Amino acid sequence: MSEGVEHKAQVLLVEDNLTDATFIRTILEKDGDIRVTLSQDGIRGCQLVESNRWELVVTDFNLPGRDGIEVILACKKHQPETPIIALSGYPGSDHKEGALRAGASDYLDKPIDGDDLISAARRVLKLKSEEETRTRVLLAIGAYPGDVELGCGATLMKQGMRGDDVHVAVISSGAAGTEAVERVEATDRACRVMGAQLHLPPDGTPELPESDIVLIRIRDAIEALQPDLVFAPSVHDVRESRQQVFTATEIAAAEVPSLFCYQAATTTLDFRPTHFEDVSDFLDQKMAALTYFQHLAEGRPHLHPSLARSTAQYWGRFLGYADVEPFEVIRQNL
Known part of the structure; x- marks a missing residue:
C-alpha cells in the first residue's frame, strides 16, 4: 500500500x-x-x-x-x-x-x-x-479615531479572517469632552466589526502629545505586541500630527519585519503606493465600520462610506479594477 x-x-x-x-x-x-x-x-x-x-x-x-x-x-x-x-x-x-x-x-x-x-x-x-502555517501579529497605528478604519480597515479584516492577530492603536482622541467620548465609542465599535483589538491612550489624550510621548507610546505597543507588520499613516500628509506619528513609528518599528503606510484623510499627492491590496470581498464590512463615524462626519466628508468606496475603486486601476487599499511599502520582509 x-x-x-x-x-x-x-x-x-x-x-x-x-x-x-x-x-x-x-x-x-x-x-x-x-x-x-x-x-x-x-x-x-x-x-x-x-x-x-x-x-x-x-x-x-x-x-x-x-x-x-x-x-x-x-x-x-x-x-x-x-x-x-x-x-x-x-x-x-x-x-x-x-x-x-x-x-x-x-x-x-x-x-x-x-x-x-x-x-x-x-x-x-x-x-x-x-x-x-503561522499566525502573524498586525498592528495598525492611527493619530486619531477613524484613521485606521479609513486607511486600512478592509485589509485588517481580510488578514483577520485568515487567522492573523489584529490590533489597532490610537494615539489621540482628537477632541475633548463629549465629542472625545463619541469618537472613542465610534472607533471601538468599528474595531469590533473589523475583528481588531483596540488600544487607546491611557488618559484619553484630546490632542496629540509631544513627540517623545508619541514615540514612547508607540514603542511600548510594539514591544508588548511584537508585531510582524505595522501600518502607519504616510509621511506625505498635510497635518503635522500624522507626519509625527509616521516618524515615531518608523523609529519604534525599526526591528519590525514589515512597515506599510496607508492613505489618510489629509494625505498629499506625494503619496506613492507600490502595494495594492484587493479588498473587494471586505469593502462592505469596511463601509459598515465607517458608518459608526457618520454622526461625526460633519466637516469630515472623508469619513463618509461613499467616498471611501470611490477611493477603493480609483486605486483599483492598478490591480485589474478590483476594490483596493493602497500602501507605500517602507519595508517588507514577510
Missing part, C-alpha cells in the same frame, strides 16, 4: 520563448519537488491564474496576447497570496519597478542564471509556506 504521494509545488510558467521555457522548467523541476505547467501566451496565462491554484507564478514580460504586467495583475486579483517572479530581457529599471508595483514578489533579468532562479523560487515558496 502506498505511504502517500509526495507533494510537488505547482508552478505556472508563462514564457513564449521555447528555449527559455525549457531551460527554466529544467532548472525548477531538477530536484523533483516542483511541477511546472507552461503557457506560451499571456491570454492563456491569465486564464490559468483564474481557473487554477498555483503556489508560484513565473512570467516573462514580453508575451503575445497579454503582457507580463497583465498576467501579474490577473494573479493578484484571483489569488493574491500567490508569489510571482517576473522575468525580462529589457535593460533598465522601468520594467522592474512596473513589475514590483503590479505585485511581483521578485524580478530577474534575462539571460536567466539558473542558481538565481532556483534560489528565488525556493525563497518565495518557503515564505508562502511559512505564512500559511
Whole structure:
C-alpha cells in the first residue's frame, strides 16, 4: 500500500520563448519537488491564474496576447497570496519597478542564471509556506479615531479572517469632552466589526502629545505586541500630527519585519503606493465600520462610506479594477 504521494509545488510558467521555457522548467523541476505547467501566451496565462491554484507564478514580460504586467495583475486579483517572479530581457529599471508595483514578489533579468532562479523560487515558496502555517501579529497605528478604519480597515479584516492577530492603536482622541467620548465609542465599535483589538491612550489624550510621548507610546505597543507588520499613516500628509506619528513609528518599528503606510484623510499627492491590496470581498464590512463615524462626519466628508468606496475603486486601476487599499511599502520582509 502506498505511504502517500509526495507533494510537488505547482508552478505556472508563462514564457513564449521555447528555449527559455525549457531551460527554466529544467532548472525548477531538477530536484523533483516542483511541477511546472507552461503557457506560451499571456491570454492563456491569465486564464490559468483564474481557473487554477498555483503556489508560484513565473512570467516573462514580453508575451503575445497579454503582457507580463497583465498576467501579474490577473494573479493578484484571483489569488493574491500567490508569489510571482517576473522575468525580462529589457535593460533598465522601468520594467522592474512596473513589475514590483503590479505585485511581483521578485524580478530577474534575462539571460536567466539558473542558481538565481532556483534560489528565488525556493525563497518565495518557503515564505508562502511559512505564512500559511503561522499566525502573524498586525498592528495598525492611527493619530486619531477613524484613521485606521479609513486607511486600512478592509485589509485588517481580510488578514483577520485568515487567522492573523489584529490590533489597532490610537494615539489621540482628537477632541475633548463629549465629542472625545463619541469618537472613542465610534472607533471601538468599528474595531469590533473589523475583528481588531483596540488600544487607546491611557488618559484619553484630546490632542496629540509631544513627540517623545508619541514615540514612547508607540514603542511600548510594539514591544508588548511584537508585531510582524505595522501600518502607519504616510509621511506625505498635510497635518503635522500624522507626519509625527509616521516618524515615531518608523523609529519604534525599526526591528519590525514589515512597515506599510496607508492613505489618510489629509494625505498629499506625494503619496506613492507600490502595494495594492484587493479588498473587494471586505469593502462592505469596511463601509459598515465607517458608518459608526457618520454622526461625526460633519466637516469630515472623508469619513463618509461613499467616498471611501470611490477611493477603493480609483486605486483599483492598478490591480485589474478590483476594490483596493493602497500602501507605500517602507519595508517588507514577510
